Structures are given as C-alpha cells and as structure tokens.
Amino acid sequence: MELYQFTIHELQDKIKNGDVTATQITASVFSRIEAVEDRVHAYIRLMKDDAFAAAARADADIKQGRLKPLSGIPIALKDIVCTRGVATTCGSHILHNFVPPYNATVVEKLLEAGAIFVGKANMDEFAMGSSTETSYFGPTRNPWDLERIPGGSSGGSAAAVAADECIASIGSDTGGSIRQPAALCGVVGMKPTYGRVSRFGLIAFASSLDQIGPFTKDVEDCAVMMNVLAGYDPRESTSVNADVPDYRQFLGRDIRGWKIGIPREYVVEGIDPEISASLKNAMAVMENAGAKCVDVSLPHTPYCVATYYIIAPAEASSNLARYDGVRYGFRAPETRELLDMYQKTRMQGFGAEVKRRIMIGTYALSAGYYDAYYKKASQVRTLIRKDFEEAFRQCDVLMTPTTPTPAFKIGEKTDDPLQMYLSDIFTISANLAGIPGISVPGGFTQGGLPIGIQFLGGPFEEGKLIQIASAFEKNANLEKRRPAL
Amino acid sequence: MKISAKEVEYVAHLARLAITEEEKEKFTAQLNDILLYIDQLNELNTDGVEPTSHAISVTNAFREDKILDSIGTQASLANAPDARGDFFRVPKVID
Numbered sequence: 112m113e114l115y116q117f118t119i120h121e122l123q124d125k126i127k128n129g130d131v132t133a134t135q136i137t138a139s140v141f142s143r144i145e146a147v148e149d150r151v152h153a154y155i156r157l158m159k160d161d162a163f164a165a166a167a168r169a170d171a172d173i174k175q176g177r178l179k180p181l182s183g184i185p186i187a188l189k190d191i192v193c194t195r196g197v198a199t200t201c202g203s204h205i206l207h208n209f210v211p212p213y214n215a216t217v218v219e220k221l222l223e224a225g226a227i228f229v230g231k232a233n234m235d236e237f238a239m240g241s242s243t244e245t246s247y248f249g250p251t252r253n254p255w256d257l258e259r260i261p262g263g264s265s266g267g268s269a270a271a272v273a274a275d276e277c278i279a280s281i282g283s284d285t286g287g288s289i290r291q292p293a294a295l296c297g298v299v300g301m302k303p304t305y306g307r308v309s310r311f312g313l314i315a316f317a318s319s320l321d322q323i324g325p326f327t328k329d330v331e332d333c334a335v336m337m338n339v340l341a342g343y344d345p346r347e348s349t350s351v352n353a354d355v356p357d358y359r360q361f362l363g364r365d366i367r368g369w370k371i372g373i374p375r376e377y378v379v380e381g382i383d384p385e386i387s388a389s390l391k392n393a394m395a396v397m398e399n400a401g402a403k404c405v406d407v408s409l410p411h412t413p414y415c416v417a418t419y420y421i422i423a424p425a426e427a428s429s430n431l432a433r434y435d436g437v438r439y440g441f442r443a444p445e446t447r448e449l450l451d452m453y454q455k456t457r458m459q460g461f462g463a464e465v466k467r468r469i470m471i472g473t474y475a476l477s478a479g480y481y482d483a484y485y486k487k488a489s490q491v492r493t494l495i496r497k498d499f500e501e502a503f504r505q506c507d508v509l510m511t512p513t514t515p516t517p518a519f520k521i522g523e524k525t526d527d528p529l530q531m532y533l534s535d536i537f538t539i540s541a542n543l544a545g546i547p548g549i550s551v552p553g554g555f556t557q558g559g560l561p562i563g564i565q566f567l568g569g570p571f572e573e574g575k576l577i578q579i580a581s582a583f584e585k586n587a588n589l590e591k592r593r594p595a596l
Numbered sequence: 597m598k599i600s601a602k603e604v605e606y607v608a609h610l611a612r613l614a615i616t617e618e619e620k621e622k623f624t625a626q627l628n629d630i631l632l633y634i635d636q637l638n639e640l641n642t643d644g645v646e647p648t649s650h651a652i653s654v655t656n657a658f659r660e661d662k663i664l665d666s667i668g669t670q671a672s673l674a675n676a677p678d679a680r681g682d683f684f685r686v687p688k689v690i691d
Binding site for chain 2: 208209210212213304305306319345348349350351411413414416417418420421428432435436437438439440441442446447448449450451452453454455457458461463466467469470471473474477484486487488489490491492493494496528529532543544545546570
C-alpha cells in the first residue's frame, strides 16, 4: 500500500511510531497527483512549494514531540475558502486573480492543527451547481468513471479524496454540495449544523444556508476533522457559542435501541432501483446492529427544491452584488462610464448558471414580487423546519439515500437547469432546516458507481451522526474498493 | 408566461448584467420553467406562518466596542483592477 492511500488516523499512528515523516507523506500524495490529476482535474491550483515547506515544519515539530491532530496530513481546500497570499477564485472568471489578504478561520484552525495544504480544489462557479461543470476552469471528472461528473459543487474536494490526491479535504454545503459529491465519489462528507463551523473567510453564496464541512475516507477521520473545525468564532456573527464535544468519543459506540426514521417521502418514484435497494440493505444492517427502523413523515418534502430555488438565488443575488470590478477581481476593459463598466464586468465575469441564479433572485426580490416569492418561500421553510422537529420527536436520527441516482454523465444535464436542481432533492432540506447531515458510502451499483447513505440529526447532534455512521460503516462490511485510475 | 422577455431585460438591468439577445431568449424560457416549478408553493396555505430567515437563530451578535487590527489601506487596494494612491479608480460617473 502507498502512503497516499491511508487515512488520517492511520498516518498519524505511523508518524507516532516513527515509521514515516510528513515529508514522505507529502511526497507520496504529490506523486499520486502527478499520476492521475490530468485525468481527474480535482484542483484549480496546487500549492506544492508551500506543502513541502509545511511538511518540513511538521517534521521539526514531530521531532520535538509535538504531534498535533493533523500533523503531516495533506489536505485540499475548496477554492471558496480564503487563503492568504494564494489565489482564491471560487471557480469564477470574475475572481480568477483574487489573492485574499487574510485566511478563513477554518484555514487558521487547520494550520494550527498541523495540516499541510495540497491545493485549492475545483468547484462549480460560486458553488452554484451539482456537477462541478460550471467551473470557469473546466469540469472535474469522477475517479470511478471519468465520463461522469463527481457531483458538486464541491466536486474537486470529493474527487481529490476518492482519487487519493489528498488525505482529506474541505468543502462547503449550501444545498448538498458536500453530501451529494461525497455520495457520488464514494467518500464520507459531513455538513455540520448551521453555526457550528465558522464561515469567516468563506466566499458567500446563500448566507442563511452555507456551511463548511469535511470530506474524509472514513468516519473516524470525519470525527478528527470535526474536532479541528467546530467551534465559536467571534468574527462570524452567525457562529453559535455552544460546547463542542470530542467527536471521537462517539466512534464505535453501541446504537442498540436507537430509532432510525425512514422518511416515507424520500422513497419516491423516479429514484434509481439500485439506490432503493441500497437503502433497504442499510435498514437491514442497522436492524442487525440493534436499531429499529421506523416510518416517519416529512410532509413538505415535495416543496423543498422550489423553496430552495427562491431562497438561495435571492440571497446569492444580494451577495454577488459586490462583484462590480471596483475593489478586486476582473474588470471589463474599455468601458465608457461606471454603469457600462458594472454591466460589462458582470456579463463577462460570470458564467451562465451564476447569471441565471442572479436573475431568479433579483426577480424574486424585486418590487411587487417579494411577498409572492421570497416571503412565501421563507414561510414554507418554517413548515419544512417543523417537519423535522416533529420527526425527531419520533426517532433519534433519519436515514435516507443521499442522491436519487448515481453519478450522471458529463453534459447530460447542462442544458436543463431544473433537472440539475432536482439531483439535490434529498440534501436541500437539511440546509433549509439548518440541521447536520452526513453521507457515508453505502455500496456500489452493478456498473461500479458509488452509492451514498445519508443520516440527518437534530441541531448540534453531529456526535450522534458520527456514532450512527460509524456503526453503519462497521456493520455494513462493505467491500473495500478503489477507483481504477 | 410567468415572465416576458421585456421583464427579463428589466431584471437584468436591476442586476447590472448586460445580456445578449441570445441570452435574453434563453433566460426567458429557462426562468419561465423554473418559476412555473416554483408555483407549486402556492398549493400550501401559509396564512399566519412566521417566515424563517435563519434556521438556527442567533440575535444581537455584539462584541465589545474596541478597536482591533485591520488589514490596512495598501492590502485593501492590492487586488484593485485600478488603484491610484489611497483610492480605487473607476470610469467617470457623470458626463
């Protein structure tokens, strides 16, 4: 086995025992990148020099007995989190040359934990997409089938972990952008509770929905990453000042007697039969582990996508008003006056999907339409939130498929935005309700494509999710496979 | 039709987006599809339902009124497409 194939906790054990150095791990990951990156295209930018310098520092630390939670661990960052002195593009032409003057809080926390940054991972432009095809820098390919999409918007972060081009990575999730690509790439991805992880330095898409979280190779690594990422940040006004448990304590704990709710609205027509079969299998696994699967209802589920496609674009149209060619980023050349400069900069700087969402959002917020769209959607959001509150009175966690289908072909849905939006049908509700969710590998289709199982919990119950996901991982006994790259 | 080509043009102006004739046509069709889909929200009676703006509510995130470090003028200007001295330069606003 090569070093790049191991998990965080396995590599940390090897470092502890003096078997490997941070520099050796980093070299292994970069040799893997050299071998596969031209086919996968997980990264917008590699940070090779920085990475080896960080590895040397980590090795010096380790020699002096200072082993931090992520010492010597190569990690990829979605190109939506600001890195001081390293271009942060958000997958967009309009920010192609933006070099942040500060680090995001999660970047500071990862650095403090000893992490080594491999590079900035590819993504849908401004995180708007479910396939990573809207990136200005070209699509990322699914390591399990290079003709297919890796999911999105954090497709680069998911593919980098699946292809062993890093050990773990950071993504952001506004409507499923961590859980959906994690499912389609066969890795673990967690969207924490709204307010659990600081978003200071995360480029904003939809501020009432955005949340940062990790991609990892297994559930134990997810707990390790959450221990580093979670916590209050006075620089972020929606960050919640609540205690952070040691998430590792939830690993391997018994789930006997737990009630797992299966929302009947998620077992709908149109869902791929192999995905339904994997959910049935997951229910059997959990019953065998001593849990009880119960039928629950989230009656407003059919309205989640419509609600989301008002709220997210409305907030995006407002957040993206700042890209005007004045303070940073791209400015259209040769313009006559200020208005002309704004309009041409935004026309040339944004891609089609971003423009489409700015248009929907601007329309929904414009005079005369606000009540019919934004206010209505915000009210339905309350009903969706209450559905979950009611469901969690009847069960400990919810279990659903993460996606309605396995990874689709590149180009298959690019001409039909609505079809693309519907690929997030099972993940959007958690963002609207603000609750945490985790996607874990749940097997493969006959064609060899990964399938994800999603667990959802009440606010700040990430520990419970780690407990159940770890129980599922242990009891499902899934065959260990690697993509044939 | 939920939205006409003329309204699409108006919304593009509000959003400060210059759009081509081709884009206008495409957006009109796509926005109609999306808005028709969104219409299903009207099946629900939401009379008296409080809107949710943030799912996990935090109010008044105040801090002590103390001056903290900021990044400074030069770092703030470093990404500007056009800067001179301590200012961002833009094309003329008034003729």
